[in-house]
Structure formats: C-alpha cells, structure tokens
Amino acid sequence: MxxxxxxxxxxxxxxxxxxxxxxxxxxxxxxxxxxxxxxxxxxxxxxxxxxxxxxxxxxxxxxxxxxxxxxxxxxxxxxxxxxxxxxxxxxxxxxxxxxxxxxxxxxxxxxxxxxxxxxxxxxxxxxxxxxxxxxxxxxxxxxxxxxxxxxxxxxxxxxxxxxxxxxxxxxxxxxxxxxxxxxxxxxxxxxxxxxxxxxxxxxxxxxxxxxxxxxxxxxxxxxxxxxxxxxxxxxxxxxxxxxxNPYARPADFDYxxxxxxxxxxxxxxxxxxxxxxxxxxxxxxxxxxxxxxxxxxxxxxxxxxxxxxxxxxxxxxxxxxxxxxxxxxxxxxxxxxxxxxxxxxxxxxxxxxxxxxxxxxxxxxxxxxxxxxxxxxxxxxxxxxxxxxxxxxxxxxTGSWRVYAPAALLLPVVLFNVARIYHAMASDRADIARRNEWQALGTWARTQTKPDAVFLVPPGALRDSGMFPRASADQEQLSAGVVVFPYFSHRQAWVFAQAGAAVMWAPAYYQTWRSRVTEVRTLQTLPQRLSYAAAHGIAYVVDGCTQADSQAQAARFDRLCVFAAPGVSTP
Incomplete structure (x- = not known):
C-alpha cells in the first residue's frame, strides 16, 4: 500500500x-x-x-x-x-x-x-x-x-x-x-x-x-x-x-x-x-x-x-x-x-x-x-x-410534559444558585468593608498607642436569653468586623461577647466575662462609656461617630471613632 x-x-x-x-x-x-x-x-x-x-x-x-x-x-x-x-x-x-x-x-x-x-x-x-x-x-x-x-x-x-x-x-x-x-x-x-x-x-x-x-x-x-x-x-x-490547662478547674457555677x-x-x-x-x-x-x-x-x-x-x-x-x-x-x-x-x-x-x-x-x-x-x-x-x-x-x-420536564425543573435550580453566588459576593463585600474599618483602627492602635493601652469596644451580639441587659442596636451593628481588632492592634480589649466561648476550656474566666458584659451592655451613651472607661483604667473607647465630640476624638475610621477616656494616661 x-x-x-x-x-x-x-x-x-x-x-x-x-x-x-x-x-x-x-x-x-x-x-x-x-x-x-x-x-x-x-x-x-x-x-x-x-x-x-x-x-x-x-x-x-x-x-x-x-x-x-x-x-x-x-x-x-x-x-x-x-x-x-x-x-x-x-x-x-x-x-x-x-x-x-x-x-x-x-x-x-x-x-x-x-x-x-x-x-x-x-x-x-x-x-x-x-x-x-x-x-x-x-x-x-x-x-x-x-x-x-x-x-x-x-x-x-x-x-x-x-x-x-x-x-x-x-x-x-x-x-x-x-x-x-x-x-x-x-x-x-x-x-x-x-x-x-x-x-x-x-x-x-x-x-x-x-x-x-x-x-x-x-x-x-x-x-x-x-x-x-x-x-x-x-x-x-x-x-x-x-x-x-491550669484554667480548667471545676466550674463554680451552673454550666x-x-x-x-x-x-x-x-x-x-x-x-x-x-x-x-x-x-x-x-x-x-x-x-x-x-x-x-x-x-x-x-x-x-x-x-x-x-x-x-x-x-x-x-x-x-x-x-x-x-x-x-x-x-x-x-x-x-x-x-x-x-x-x-x-x-x-x-x-x-x-x-x-x-x-x-x-x-x-x-x-x-x-x-x-x-x-x-x-x-x-x-x-x-x-x-x-x-x-x-x-x-x-x-x-x-406520559405525554409531552415528560420531554420538557428537565428544563422546567432544572431552570429554577440554575437561577437559584446564580442568585446564591450574587448574594454571596454582595454579602462578602459588605462584610469586608466593615472588617477593614476595624483593621484600620487596629493598625492605628498598634502604631499610635502604648502597648499596654486597653480599649473598650462594642462587645458584640449575644442571644437574647434574658440573662444580660439588652444592648443598643447601634452597638451591635458597630461590632460587625471587630473579630480582627486584637490581631491587628496587639492591644487588649476590655471584653468581647464572643470571648464567652473561652469558659468552655477556662471556667475561671466566667465571672470576669459575665460581669464585664453585664456592665458594658448597661452603658447607653458615649459619656457613660467614657466615664466607665476612666473608672476602670481603660484608655480608649471605640464608638459610633454619630456621637462624636470633636474635642475628645482621637481618630476616625468611617463609622468608628476612637475617644480618649478622661484622666487615663495616653501617648
């Protein structure tokens, strides 16, 4: 051939x-x-x-x-x-x-x-x-x-x-x-x-x-x-x-x-x-x-x-x-x-x-x-x-419906999951914007404040169990993104609601966490929070800028303003 x-x-x-x-x-x-x-x-x-x-x-x-x-x-x-x-x-x-x-x-x-x-x-x-x-x-x-x-x-x-x-x-x-x-x-x-x-x-x-x-x-x-x-x-x-774990001693409260x-x-x-x-x-x-x-x-x-x-x-x-x-x-x-x-x-x-x-x-x-x-x-x-x-x-x-069934049944699935992707992207953008505010605040705190400075931040949301005072909606909204604050600031925060999880491996922390969360959630205004901070040696209060007093303001990050507590040593 x-x-x-x-x-x-x-x-x-x-x-x-x-x-x-x-x-x-x-x-x-x-x-x-x-x-x-x-x-x-x-x-x-x-x-x-x-x-x-x-x-x-x-x-x-x-x-x-x-x-x-x-x-x-x-x-x-x-x-x-x-x-x-x-x-x-x-x-x-x-x-x-x-x-x-x-x-x-x-x-x-x-x-x-x-x-x-x-x-x-x-x-x-x-x-x-x-x-x-x-x-x-x-x-x-x-x-x-x-x-x-x-x-x-x-x-x-x-x-x-x-x-x-x-x-x-x-x-x-x-x-x-x-x-x-x-x-x-x-x-x-x-x-x-x-x-x-x-x-x-x-x-x-x-x-x-x-x-x-x-x-x-x-x-x-x-x-x-x-x-x-x-x-x-x-x-x-x-x-x-x-x-x-030295903190894991028996709990002296009802778990x-x-x-x-x-x-x-x-x-x-x-x-x-x-x-x-x-x-x-x-x-x-x-x-x-x-x-x-x-x-x-x-x-x-x-x-x-x-x-x-x-x-x-x-x-x-x-x-x-x-x-x-x-x-x-x-x-x-x-x-x-x-x-x-x-x-x-x-x-x-x-x-x-x-x-x-x-x-x-x-x-x-x-x-x-x-x-x-x-x-x-x-x-x-x-x-x-x-x-x-x-x-x-x-x-x-039987009948022609069976031929069209795949398209009729699967089209809603495709549309629903496309909407899920769009919603996930929009939600992530909003969360990232709030997180970045706290990141910027934390970076500022690390470079502009003493290492031992303590911050009073919005503590965050808790389930409404009736065991804590009800926090204001503004404070709960401001806490969105606060998760990154300790990482970027390398500064102490007085209390976080989410830190209550530590009680699971450190029961000794329970009384500190509960008393601080209770006290902070009773504070309804910026003057009350500044007064509380001064009484506890807390150098800075993070609050919404709608309550801002331009003379007391130390820094601003979009929604978030930092206020120096009166009478507490700051740089």
Whole structure:
C-alpha cells in the first residue's frame, strides 16, 4: 500500500490519566464551585480565636494579665497550635483562603471516597455527583437543630474535620479498619469532639459488617489495635494540652445556665425551634430513603447515617441527665452536621444514578425533580420524601410534559444558585468593608498607642436569653468586623461577647466575662462609656461617630471613632 505508513503499536497507545489525578481534579472543581456559592471572607465568627493564636498574642507582655488571651494557649485544636505565632499582618487573609480551598478539596475527596461504594465509577458520573454536592441544600451553611458548620463562608478547623470524617467512615465501610481509626486520630488532632462523634457511626458500620460475617474477631482486633495505637499518637498532643490547662478547674457555677446565656444551640434542645428539629428529621429521612433506593448494602451508608443520628439523639437527652462541663462540651447537637453530610451523599448519589439511568422516567423526571428539591431552598428538601416514596411505586408519566420536564425543573435550580453566588459576593463585600474599618483602627492602635493601652469596644451580639441587659442596636451593628481588632492592634480589649466561648476550656474566666458584659451592655451613651472607661483604667473607647465630640476624638475610621477616656494616661 503506497502512500501509507504503519505506525508502531506503541505510538497508537493513548496515555491514560491516572485515576488519582482525575479524582483530585474533580475534588478541586467541587471545592472551587462550592466556594463560589458560599463566598469566603477571612476574619469572621470563630476566626476571632484563631487569629489571636496565629499571631501568638499570649506571648506578648501586654497580654500577660489578660485571662481570655492567655486561655487561648489551651484552645484544643492541634491544627491551630501548630501555627501559633507564625502568621502576622494582612497575609492572614490569603492564608485563610488557601486553607478554605484545601479544606473544601479534602471534603470533596471524602465525598468521592464514597462514590465507588455507591456505584458511581466513571469520571463523568463523579463530576456530576460532585457538582450536585456543591449545590446541595443540606450542605449549605449550617446544620439544622445544632448549628454544625458545613459549606460556610469562612475557614475553621471544624469544617476541615468534615473531610476527615467522611474518609474515616468510607474506609471503615471498605473494611480498612486500621486506616479508619488512624484517620479518626487525625480528626481528633483537628477537633477532638468531632472524633468522639465519629466513633459512633464507625461502631455502627463495624457492627453491621459483623452481622454479615465480613470480619473475624482476631482480624478485627489486630487491625483495630494498630489503628488505636496510631489514633493515640495523633491524639496525644491535644490530650496533653487539655490536661495541662491550669484554667480548667471545676466550674463554680451552673454550666447549663452559662450555655443558655452564651450559645445554647449546640447543646440544649429546648432552645431550638420545632421547625429546625423537623427540618433535621426531614434531612435524615431523605438520606435513609435515598440510601435504601441506591441498593448498595455493601456501602453501609445507612449504618453511618443511623450512627450519626444516634449521636444527635443522645445529645438531646444529655443535658437532662447531667450538667457536667466535659460531657456537654462534646457539642452533641452540633453532630447533626454528620447527618447532613451522609444524607447529602445519599441524595446526590441517587440523583446521579438516575441521571445516567437507561430508564427514561428516571432520567427525565425523577432526577430533575429530586435535584430541584435538594439543590434549591432548604425547606423544600422534606418534600423529597413523598417524591421518593412515589417513585418506588414506579408510576409512568406520559405525554409531552415528560420531554420538557428537565428544563422546567432544572431552570429554577440554575437561577437559584446564580442568585446564591450574587448574594454571596454582595454579602462578602459588605462584610469586608466593615472588617477593614476595624483593621484600620487596629493598625492605628498598634502604631499610635502604648502597648499596654486597653480599649473598650462594642462587645458584640449575644442571644437574647434574658440573662444580660439588652444592648443598643447601634452597638451591635458597630461590632460587625471587630473579630480582627486584637490581631491587628496587639492591644487588649476590655471584653468581647464572643470571648464567652473561652469558659468552655477556662471556667475561671466566667465571672470576669459575665460581669464585664453585664456592665458594658448597661452603658447607653458615649459619656457613660467614657466615664466607665476612666473608672476602670481603660484608655480608649471605640464608638459610633454619630456621637462624636470633636474635642475628645482621637481618630476616625468611617463609622468608628476612637475617644480618649478622661484622666487615663495616653501617648
């Protein structure tokens, strides 16, 4: 055959991309899509604690007598303690963003570790599965009836532990007991109480495997023993930190009363609305139904879901049985986040299976309908329960409507999630503007005031439990963004409402925190706050500029003005 060339067989081979590369690429896609939907802003919520640790403020002499800052030495997360004193300046925002991306990538690697267990194998199927999880309503923001963090707009160690939890449970379902226990040790290092939650669904999975004779006692004990040794090594630094905490002496107050006054949603069922409990129940029921309809008994997804729910149910009754600090500090109601994670996995897997089904009804009607209910407004998810039950009866919908069903059902999902991205961007811009005011104020304080100067700042919002005087709305609005003030100022603040969380690991701080918050919230005007500051040796008061007295003003930062307290030594 003239004019043709026979190529060597080696040149005809198409190089196959390694599966791990595909998996990481898909997980990275899920991470970026989920961050676009949730938004991201560094210096929010629990970053209040993390920033002070990153800056190592407790090592600076001006904080030697600050009980809140000193207690952060014993903030029991090995992740943050590894970084103690290693981050300074504005670089912290970039670092927190990188951590957010890595955390989300780990989370989606955890989800993908469940994919093959649920019959989702091809790259195309895994990509769709990942996209559905990124837009899943059960994963949006916080869990119902407990407030566990899911896809939120800031980075914390608790959300990082969501990924390690998924990996530990998936490895247990595969019979890799040593690896599962070791990964739970990683979870303990990151966030100890999440590792305690995870032990229960791990036990449910092992028990279910035992009923199916998938392990023998000698093999199980051998694997579990090695796993527990690895767990112990990883948990040891955190356990040491907890045991060496000098502030952790027994509480001389009622712990449930304190929780009621601070943030009871993680702990006390009677503070949670009936609506939220119903929504969590709906998430669980949808997850169980979807897991059953996947017909993947070897995945043990139902066992994991039931184990996670058992932890939450135990948390409902725990405060009725005991007021012990160490037990209540397990945040058991917050474990509803694991219920959300496992339920979202089941629902997204079922939707994916239907999308690629040869059955026209599954592909054109049931998959779009389930996506509509699970990837838009959160309160719509319970409506998926009758949908799933109806689908099990295998009704056939005829007519031209079936052809137009995908567009009719999926268009609202697309519009809703586009609106979510727009809202996240707008919300982040507003939050960043408020945060930057406090950053500028903090930078000024560090360069223009004495290191031992103390500031009276708006303390921030608290749940209206009736245990504290009601603060003015202006003061609560001014406190937006105050989280970054200690990090940038390296100056003491008299009290923060959010600092009450330190009572969980430092009960000795309770009386100081409660008395200061009570006193400051009774102050209704700038003259009252200046007088209070002068009486307590507080050098500066931060207040709204609408109350400004130009003669007393030391500095101004848009909404925020700094006033020197009369009679207190300032530079």
């Amino acid at each position: 003239t004019g043709s060339t026979i190529l060597p067989s080696a040149t005809l081979r198409v190089r196959r991309v390694p599966d791990w590369c595909v998996t990481y690429a898909i997980a990275s896609f899920g991470a970026l899509l989920s961050v676009a939907l949730s938004g991201h802003i560094g210096g929010q919520l629990n970053n209040f604690f993390h920033l002070s640790i990153l800056a190592g403020l407790y090592n600076e002499p001006q904080f030697a007598n600050d009980p809140f800052i000193q207690s952060l030495r014993f903030y029991s997360s090995g992740f943050w303690q590894l970084l103690s004193g290693r981050v300074h300046g504005q670089d912290v925002y970039a670092i927190l963003f990188v951590f957010q991306i890595l955390s989300r990538t780990l989370l989606f690697l955890g989800f993908l570790s469940w994919a093959s267990l649920l019959g989702i194998d091809s790259p195309k199927e895994r990509l769709v599965f990942t996209a559905l999880l990124a837009v899943s309503s059960p994963l949006h923001a916080f869990s119902h009836a407990g407030g566990g963090g899911l896809l939120i707009n800031n980075f914390t160690q608790s959300e990082l532990a969501n990924g390690t939890t998924l990996l530990a449970l998936a490895w247990a379902a595969r019979g890799r007991v040593t690896a599962a226990f070791a990964m739970n040790g990683v979870t303990f290092f990151i966030n100890a109480f999440i590792a305690v939650w995870t032990a229960v669904p791990l036990a449910f999975i092992l028990w279910s495997q035992g009923r199916r004779h998938e392990w023998t006692w000698p093999a199980l004990l051998r694997q579990a023993g090695v796993g527990l040794v690895l767990f112990g090594l990883l948990a040891a630094p955190v356990v040491y930190n907890i045991l060496s 449930v009363t304190y929780l009621t006054s601070f943030y009871p949603d993680h702990f006390l069922i009677w503070t949670i609305s009936f609506r939220d409990v119903c929504l969590l129940t709906g998430v669980f029921c949808c997850g169980v139904l979807a897991a059953q309809m996947l017909r993947a008994p070897g995945s043990y997804l139902t066992a994991a879901l039931c184990g996670a729910a058992a932890v939450w149910i135990f948390g409902v009754f725990l405060p009725f049985a005991t007021h012990a600090r160490m037990l209540l500090n397990l945040h058991l109601l917050r474990s509803g986040s694991t219920v959300h994670l496992m339920a979202a996995t089941a629902i997204a897997a079922l939707s994916t299976r239907w999308i690629f089904s040869r059955n026209e009804m599954d592909r054109l009607v049931w998959a779009p309908a389930l996506i509509l209910l699970s990837c838009s407004l959160k309160p719509l998810l319970p409506l998926a329960i009758p949908l799933l039950l109806w689908q099990r009866t295998s009704p056939v919908i």
